Amino acid sequence: MSVSRGNKLIFASTQPGGFGGWDIYVSNWTSTGWSEPLTLVHRSTLPAMR
Numbered sequence: 001m002s003v004s005r006g007n008k009l010i011f012a013s014t015q016p017g018g019f020g021g022w023d024i025y026v027s028n029w030t031s032t033g034w035s036e037p038l039t040l041v042h043r044s045t046l047p048a049m050r
Contacts, residue, residue: 009034 007029012022018039025037 010040011037013037
């Protein structure tokens with residue numbers, strides 16, 4: 001799932017480099033394209049997803 005709002009892209013991913021499982025990321029549109037995704041929320045701060 002992803003949501004784009006203006007120059008921000010927010011998405012969930014199991015990509016390598018995350019904390020494990022599904023993590024939430026944000027990427028910003030710049031003059032050179034999308035920035036490197038940054039983790040927004042560590043999954044331990046979300047309700048149990050087991």
